[in-house]
Amino acid sequence: MRVRVAINGFGTIGKRVADAVAKQPDMELVGVTKTRPSFEATRAAEKGYKLYVAGSSGAAEFEKAGLPVAGTLDDLLHQVDVVVDAAPEKVGKENRKLYDAAGVRAIFQGGEKADVAEASFNALGNYATCVGKRTLRVVSCNTTGLARAASVISPAWGIDHWEATLVRRASDPAETKRGPINGILPTFLLPSHHGPDVRTIFPSLSIATTAVVVPTTLMHVHVNHVRLQRAPANAAEVLTAFRDTPRFHVFAPWEHVDGTPQVMEYARDRGIGFNDMMENVLWEEGVRVDEKDLYFFQAIHQESIVVPENVDAIRAMFQLAKDARDSIAKTDQAIGLPAP
Numbered sequence: 001m002r003v004r005v006a007i008n009g010f011g012t013i014g015k016r017v018a019d020a021v022a023k024q025p026d027m028e029l030v031g032v033t034k035t036r037p038s039f040e041a042t043r044a045a046e047k048g049y050k051l052y053v054a055g056s057s058g059a060a061e062f063e064k065a066g067l068p069v070a071g072t073l074d075d076l077l078h079q080v081d082v083v084v085d086a087a088p089e090k091v092g093k094e095n096r097k098l099y100d101a102a103g104v105r106a107i108f109q110g111g112e113k114a115d116v117a118e119a120s121f122n123a124l125g126n127y128a129t130c131v132g133k134r135t136l137r138v139v140s141c142n143t144t145g146l147a148r149a150a151s152v153i154s155p156a157w158g159i160d161h162w163e164a165t166l167v168r169r170a171s172d173p174a175e176t177k178r179g180p181i182n183g184i185l186p187t188f189l190l191p192s193h194h195g196p197d198v199r200t201i202f203p204s205l206s207i208a209t210t211a212v213v214v215p216t217t218l219m220h221v222h223v224n225h226v227r228l229q230r231a232p233a234n235a236a237e238v239l240t241a242f243r244d245t246p247r248f249h250v251f252a253p254w255e256h257v258d259g260t261p262q263v264m265e266y267a268r269d270r271g272i273g274f275n276d277m278m279e280n281v282l283w284e285e286g287v288r289v290d291e292k293d294l295y296f297f298q299a300i301h302q303e304s305i306v307v308p309e310n311v312d313a314i315r316a317m318f319q320l321a322k323d324a325r326d327s328i329a330k331t332d333q334a335i336g337l338p339a340p
C-alpha cells in the first residue's frame with residue numbers, strides 16, 4: 001500500500017517535494033494546493049497534479065484562469081495519510097490546527113519553530129528517533145547541511161567543538177523583494193540561531209555559529225573549523241569519509257569549480273530535479289587537517305537540499321524502510337541522485 005501524500009504550499013520547496021514524492025514507488029501524490037492562480041499552478045496542472053485551493057480565494061478565480069480545481073485544502077486533507085506543509089515560514093504553525101482537525105499526520109519545514117512538531121528531522125542525523133512520529137519538522141537548509149556533516153565527522157573522530165560561519169544568500173533566485181543587492185549584512189544574534197537548531201538533531205553537540213548575508217542568490221557557503229577529539233591521518237581520510245556518504249559531492253581541482261557559480265552550472269548540466277544540487281558540496285582543496293583541527297568549506301543549495309529529507313521523513317513516519325540508509329537509497333534512486 002502506498003502512503004497518500006498532500007503538499008500544502010506549492011512554492012520553492014513545495015513544488016520540488018511534490019516532484020520527488022511523485023517519483024517514489026511507495027508514495028502517491030494525491031494533490032497540491034495553491035492559494036491563487038499563477039504560472040506554478042499552471043505547471044502543476046500540466047504535470048497532472050490535482051489542484052486544491054488553500055486560503056481564502058475561491059475556486060472561481062482558478063476557473064477564470066482556465067485551471068481545473070479538485071476541491072479545497074480540507075477536501076484534500078481527508079484523502080491523505082500525511083500532509084507536507086511547505087507554506088511560508090510561520091504559516092505552518094497556523095496550518096497545524098487544520099491538520100489536527102482533519103486527524104492527518106504532518107511534516108513541517110525549517111521556517112517553523114522546533115515545537116511545531118514532535119521532533120526535528122535529518123535523515124543521516126536522527127532517522128531512528130523519528131520513526132513512527134505523527135508530526136516532524138525537516139530542519140532548514142543550513143541546519144540540514146551542518147547536521148549531515150556532523151553525522152560524518154562525529155562518529156569518525158569525535159567533535160570537541162565546532163565553529164561555523166554561514167555566508168548566506170540574500171534571496172532565492174525568483175524572489176524580488178529581498179536583499180541586499182550591494183553590501184554584507186552581519187547577523188547580530190551572536191552566536192546565530194543555527195547552532196541551537198543543529199542541537200535539535202544532535203542534542204549534545206558543541207557548536208557555535210555566526211552568519212552574514214551577502215548579495216547572491218545561488219547558494220550558502222559554510223566556513224567550518226572543527227576541533228576534533230581524535231586526529232585523522234590526513235585530509236584524504238576526511239575526504240574519503242565524505243565521499244563514502246550519500247548526499248555529499250566533492251569536486252576535484254581538475255574540475256575547475258572555483259565557487260558556487262560553477263557548482264550551479266554543474267547542476268544545470270546534470271539536470272536533476274529543477275537543475276538542483278541536493279548534496280552538500282565540498283572541494284578537495286577546501287578540506288585541511290592540522291592535527292585535531294579540521295577546516296572545510298561546504299556549499300548548500302538552499303532551494304533543494306531539504307527535498308530528499310522530506311521524502312525520508314515520510315518513510316520514517318510510516319516505517320517504510322528498515323533504517324536511514326535504506327530510506328536514503330530508495331529516495332535518491334527514485335530522484336536520480338548518485339549513490340556514493
Ligand code: NAD
Nearest residue numbers: 008009010011012013054086087088089109110111141302
Ligand atoms: P515560498 O514562498 O517559495 O512558497 C510558499 C508557498 O506557499 C507559496 O506558493 C505561497 O503562495 C503558498 N502559501 C501562502 N500561504 C499559504 C497558506 N496559508 N496555505 C498554503 N499555502 C500557502 O516559500 P519556500 O521558500 O518554499 O519556503 C517554505 C518553507 O520552507 C518555509 O518554512 C521556509 O523557511 C522553508 N525553507 C525554505 C528554503 C529556501 O531557501 N527557500 C530552504 C529550506 C527551508
